[in-house]
Amino acid sequence: MPLLELKNLRRAFYGLEVLRGVDFSVAAGGITGLIGPNGAGKTTLFNVVSGLVPPDGGSIRFDGREIAGAAPDVVSRAGLVRTFQVARGFPKLSVFQHLMLYGRDQPGESLWQAIMGTRAARDREAALAERAWETARFLRLDALIDNPATALSGGQKKLLEIGRALMAEPRLVLLDEPTAGVDPKARRAFWDEIHAYAAQGITVLVSTHYMDEAERCHEIAYIAYGELMARGTALEIIRQSGLIAFIATGPGADRLAVKLRDAPGVTAAAAFGATLHVCGPDREALKQAIEPYGHDPTIVWQEAAPTLEDIFIHLMGTARDNAPGA
Numbered sequence: 001m002p003l004l005e006l007k008n009l010r011r012a013f014y015g016l017e018v019l020r021g022v023d024f025s026v027a028a029g030g031i032t033g034l035i036g037p038n039g040a041g042k043t044t045l046f047n048v049v050s051g052l053v054p055p056d057g058g059s060i061r062f063d064g065r066e067i068a069g070a071a072p073d074v075v076s077r078a079g080l081v082r083t084f085q086v087a088r089g090f091p092k093l094s095v096f097q098h099l100m101l102y103g104r105d106q107p108g109e110s111l112w113q114a115i116m117g118t119r120a121a122r123d124r125e126a127a128l129a130e131r132a133w134e135t136a137r138f139l140r141l142d143a144l145i146d147n148p149a150t151a152l153s154g155g156q157k158k159l160l161e162i163g164r165a166l167m168a169e170p171r172l173v174l175l176d177e178p179t180a181g182v183d184p185k186a187r188r189a190f191w192d193e194i195h196a197y198a199a200q201g202i203t204v205l206v207s208t209h210y211m212d213e214a215e216r217c218h219e220i221a222y223i224a225y226g227e228l229m230a231r232g233t234a235l236e237i238i239r240q241s242g243l244i245a246f247i248a249t250g251p252g253a254d255r256l257a258v259k260l261r262d263a264p265g266v267t268a269a270a271a272f273g274a275t276l277h278v279c280g281p282d283r284e285a286l287k288q289a290i291e292p293y294g295h296d297p298t299i300v301w302q303e304a305a306p307t308l309e310d311i312f313i314h315l316m317g318t319a320r321d322n323a324p325g326a
């Protein structure tokens, strides 16, 4: 039985269908990456699943229980927490206070008991404080632990978002672009840690625009215009796409991108440094398109496996045909 199961999930805003009957499930364990263009409906999906926005129709089962339309605190108590694309929080609370707050099951009660000094409550607070420190250390926020949230940089606020979600010890965590604006070293550390959490049994659904991050997921789901369009491991998605790619290397190869972009049979041509990726669904058509540029002895053409980014751009092009009003 999947941990999270969405069936025919629908939501519209002002007549525009943002989720158009999404069928999607997440098995317990593992990391699923949710990718898709801006405006695809990823954040809306997270909002609906976490109870922030009610669905217009469809069902959301979490751990076998129907939670469609349930209030956010009911959903989070059931073990499903999420982070926000734009970091939220209480500006005056410190990093430590944020972490403690989200680690408590019943914020008021536990704090009250700690103040009143029952031994069990003091022990719980001490264990929680230890966990808050651990979380701050792994996010490299420990040096800032007493700073108010307003005094954090954009990337540090995102890290605090992640920390708060993890403090709740969720069974399923939805991370909405958790590493946007986070530097490469912190991004790497974050992904190492996400894998460690997954190994402990926390299920992760993470939206991202970074293809290197998508490749670090066990599975990828591609959503566009409110519909799930592809699903599988990075390798499966690359195979399913049927996309062919040619790579050109040599002086000036990158400059051919502009010439090839609109050629028949070419769905995408992009320069990566000094190399050029040219993609299309039909090998023969693609060969014809590049033929005029195949005689330059300084440029080497090679057929290669398309990258996930090639597929992503390709899918974005094909999804446009299904767009509302297209």
Ligand SMILES: Nc1ncnc2c1ncn2[C@@H]1O[C@H](COP(=O)(O)OP(=O)(O)OP(=O)(O)O)[C@@H](O)[C@H]1O
Pocket (backbone or CB within 6 Å): 013, 014, 018, 036, 037, 038, 039, 040, 041, 042, 043, 044, 045, 085
């Ligand atoms: N509260 C709202 N009121 C009206 N329209 C909304 C609302 N929330 C989202 N939308 C619309 O729903 C669509 C999907 O938005 P959503 O934020 O879910 O996209 P996304 O996939 O998260 O995009 P991004 O990658 O840019 O974060 C957009 O067209 C957006 O304008």
Ligand SMILES: [Mg+2]
Pocket (backbone or CB within 6 Å): 042, 043, 044, 085, 176
């Ligand atoms: Mg979003």
